[in-house]
Amino acid sequence: MRILIVEDExxxxxxxxxxxxxxxxxxxxxxxxxxxxxxxxxxPFDLMLLDLMLPGRDGLDILRALRAKGHTLPxxxxxxxxxxxxxxLGLDSGADDYLVKPFxxxxxxxxxxxxxxxxxxxxxxxxxxxxxxxxxxxxQAVRGGQTLDLTQREFExxxxxxRHQGHVVSREMLAHDxxxxxxxxxxxDNVIDxxxxxxxxxxxxxxxxxxxxxxxxIGFTATSQDEHDQAN
Amino acid sequence: xxxxxxxxxxxxxxxxxxLVATVVLFSAGVYFFVQKMLIGQVDNHLRRDMSTxxxxxxxxxxGLEKLxxxxxxxxxxxxxxxxxxxxxxEWLEVGLEQIxxxxxxxxxxYSISTPDNQRLRIFSIHEPAQTxxxxxxxxxxEVSYRRTLNTLGLIIMLIMPVSIAVSxxxxxxxxxxxxxxxxxxxxxxxxxxxxxxxxxxxxxxxxDELNRLAIVFNQTFARLEESFxxxxxxxxxASHELRTPLTAIRSIGETALRQSSCVVDCRxxxxxxxxxxxxxxxxxxxxxxxxxxxxxxxxxxPVEVGEMVADVVDFLSVLAEEKEQKIQFEQNAKLxxxxxxxxxxxxxxxxxxxxxxxxxxxxxxxxxxxxxxDGDAFLDFADSGPGIxxxxxxxxxxxxxxxxSGRARSKGGAGLGLAIAKTAIEAHGxxxxxxxxxxxxxxxxxxxxxxQEMGP
Numbered sequence: 001m002r003i004l005i006v007e008d009e010x011x012x013x014x015x016x017x018x019x020x021x022x023x024x025x026x027x028x029x030x031x032x033x034x035x036x037x038x039x040x041x042x043x044p045f046d047l048m049l050l051d052l053m054l055p056g057r058d059g060l061d062i063l064r065a066l067r068a069k070g071h072t073l074p075x076x077x078x079x080x081x082x083x084x085x086x087x088x089l090g091l092d093s094g095a096d097d098y099l100v101k102p103f104x105x106x107x108x109x110x111x112x113x114x115x116x117x118x119x120x121x122x123x124x125x126x127x128x129x130x131x132x133x134x135x136x137x138x139x140q141a142v143r144g145g146q147t148l149d150l151t152q153r154e155f156e157x158x159x160x161x162x163r164h165q166g167h168v169v170s171r172e173m174l175a176h177d178x179x180x181x182x183x184x185x186x187x188x189d190n191v192i193d194x195x196x197x198x199x200x201x202x203x204x205x206x207x208x209x210x211x212x213x214x215x216x217x218i219g220f221t222a223t224s225q226d227e228h229d230q231a232n
Numbered sequence: 233x234x235x236x237x238x239x240x241x242x243x244x245x246x247x248x249x250x251l252v253a254t255v256v257l258f259s260a261g262v263y264f265f266v267q268k269m270l271i272g273q274v275d276n277h278l279r280r281d282m283s284t285x286x287x288x289x290x291x292x293x294x295g296l297e298k299l300x301x302x303x304x305x306x307x308x309x310x311x312x313x314x315x316x317x318x319x320x321x322e323w324l325e326v327g328l329e330q331i332x333x334x335x336x337x338x339x340x341x342y343s344i345s346t347p348d349n350q351r352l353r354i355f356s357i358h359e360p361a362q363t364x365x366x367x368x369x370x371x372x373x374e375v376s377y378r379r380t381l382n383t384l385g386l387i388i389m390l391i392m393p394v395s396i397a398v399s400x401x402x403x404x405x406x407x408x409x410x411x412x413x414x415x416x417x418x419x420x421x422x423x424x425x426x427x428x429x430x431x432x433x434x435x436x437x438x439x440d441e442l443n444r445l446a447i448v449f450n451q452t453f454a455r456l457e458e459s460f461x462x463x464x465x466x467x468x469x470a471s472h473e474l475r476t477p478l479t480a481i482r483s484i485g486e487t488a489l490r491q492s493s494c495v496v497d498c499r500x501x502x503x504x505x506x507x508x509x510x511x512x513x514x515x516x517x518x519x520x521x522x523x524x525x526x527x528x529x530x531x532x533x534p535v536e537v538g539e540m541v542a543d544v545v546d547f548l549s550v551l552a553e554e555k556e557q558k559i560q561f562e563q564n565a566k567l568x569x570x571x572x573x574x575x576x577x578x579x580x581x582x583x584x585x586x587x588x589x590x591x592x593x594x595x596x597x598x599x600x601x602x603x604x605x606d607g608d609a610f611l612d613f614a615d616s617g618p619g620i621x622x623x624x625x626x627x628x629x630x631x632x633x634x635x636x637s638g639r640a641r642s643k644g645g646a647g648l649g650l651a652i653a654k655t656a657i658e659a660h661g662x663x664x665x666x667x668x669x670x671x672x673x674x675x676x677x678x679x680x681x682x683x684q685e686m687g688p
Contacts, residue, residue, distance in 0.1 A: 015483035217506025
């Protein structure tokens with residue numbers, strides 16, 4: 001999978017490139033819109049990350065020109081602006097999704113996975129993790145033969161973590177996808193922490209192998225692998 | 233002295249005072265002028281009589297006797313060296329002989345009163361004739377002159393209050409008409425609020441005062457609009473300039489954590505950096521939210537306050553459960569206001585979070601939405617915490633203010649929660665006050681009276 005990163009802040013571009021490469025993607029950076037155009041016309045790409053605030057031609061301008069030329073590759077817009085007009089403008093002009101800076105890397109990865117998967121047969125997610133099994137029809141979680149007594153919210157949270165198993169889930173992702181809230185706030189962080197703590201009490205405390213882990217400064221992950229590989 | 237607050241009334245009173253002064257001065261002037269004129273007439277009369285008498289004295293001394301008995305001059309006397317030679321009957325009757333001493337002639341008329349209160353005008357001269365030196369005194373009563381003057385005074389006294397009353401009424405009407413355009417300008421200026429700053433008052437090229445007032449208002453609005461625009465631009469610029477380095481720190485840190493070469497110690501360090509970055513990012517977002525509320529760059533649509541509160545209670549109930557607290561929401565009124573959903577929700581979220589944070593375990597937090605008898609809507613957040621000391625009730629809403637610096641940080645947040653709540657509430661035309669709850673604890677009371685309500 002080849003991803004084109006159009007971003008003028010080279011520190012961000014480089015960090016994202018390294019991060020994507022460590023995930024097994026092939027990444028190319030372009031510092032201006034023109035450079036991005038050139039890359040797109042000479043090499044095939046599966047997805048483009050596009051910063052809106054670029055020197056010279058604005059990101060939206062490039063996006064419109066791209067769509068006008070008939071390019072259909074998925075575009076994930078990165079923006080420092082978060083007012084609603086900008087969002088609407090971004091999606092109207094042919095963006096497939098957007099992320100507001102400063103974004104969390106796990107969320108960027110999740111969005112990229114989603115966009116690359118789009119239009120293809122959705123693989124049935126593996127709803128088991130080690131000895132934990134989720135039944136989506138009955139909303140029941142069973143671990144080691146024992147049915148866990150989870151609230152609706154806790155089940156949703158566990159469901160989300162298991163779906164993203166092996167990947168990191170950031171607080172932003174939980175805020176958007178579980179609590180359906182646009183912006184983060186201190187109360188929300190507290191709510192997330194309390195829910196994670198409760199979930200861990202029910203899912204992990206009675207068992208020797210801990211599945212839910214907190215990654216300082218990044219988020220959470222559900223994994224059966226051992227400690228040293230936790231970040232992957 | 234009580235100063236009337238109403239400009240119209242003040243204008244009328246000032247006008248009235250000036251008018252009274254003018255009328256009094258004018259009336260006094262007329263009165264004294266007429267008095268002078270009438271006295272002059274009496275004095276002329278006296279001089280005519282005097283020349284008649286001196287004429288007799290010079291050319292027909294014998295006729296003088298006849299004049300005193302049958303003539304038209306009612307009061308006169310002729311003396312020679314202090315003794316009276318001749319006096320009319322009336323002269324003696326009213327006792328002038330006793331009042332006017334001899335040899336007082338000063339050749340100027342003057343007024344006296346007789347014992348029975350008759351006012352008389354007296355005129356004495358020395359007249360040398362037939363080698364003697366006579367003293368002649370003539371008198372004339374002032375009855376007709378006094379009567380005229382009194383009538384004039386009466387007329388003045390009657391007309392003055394009536395004319396003042398009429399003038400005051402007219403003045404009040406005129407003041408009203410003069411001030412009416414100003415009231416119109418005030419009403420229009422009031423309607424030009426922060427979200428409609430591009431509107432202007434009607435003004436033309438004429439140079440009258442009211443037009444100039446409208447022009448000055450318009451210039452002020454233009455400056456305000458410009459500074460609001462600059463603030464918005466600043467917010468947009470600042471958000472870009474602050475987010476870019478934060479994004480870089482985050483991306484670099486998170487990428488580094490993914491490298492297998494990163495050892496455990498290093499992970500701890502980077503994790504810690506990322507945590508602080510995250511907190512900084514949240515503070516930046518909070519400041520941007522504040523600045524957006526300050527500049528009124530809100531996107532408002534109708535919001536049902538009760539529903540929003542219930543949603544917020546549901547959202548944070550898990551935090552209360554952890555402390556075994558109970559949240560009661562008493563909705564005794566319906567309220568729909570025009571609001572920015574995200575910003576208003578954030579205010580309620582912060583207030584309830586604050587109540588949960590500072591209430592002890594197993595306590596009750598009460599939220600109530602109600603109306604007072606006047607129909608004004610209120611929303612109370614009552615906690616069972618330690619309450620807020622009087623001296624800090626105002627400061628607690630200040631940005632970055634901490635009630636107890638040692639304790640608060642561990643409870644999270646950057647001291648912006650209540651500042652955001654206050655700014656957000658005020659940006660929606662509401663007001664927030666902090667009261668003491670009867671059983672201890674604090675009540676944060678939101679008054680929505682200033683808010684344009686939507687529907688019933």
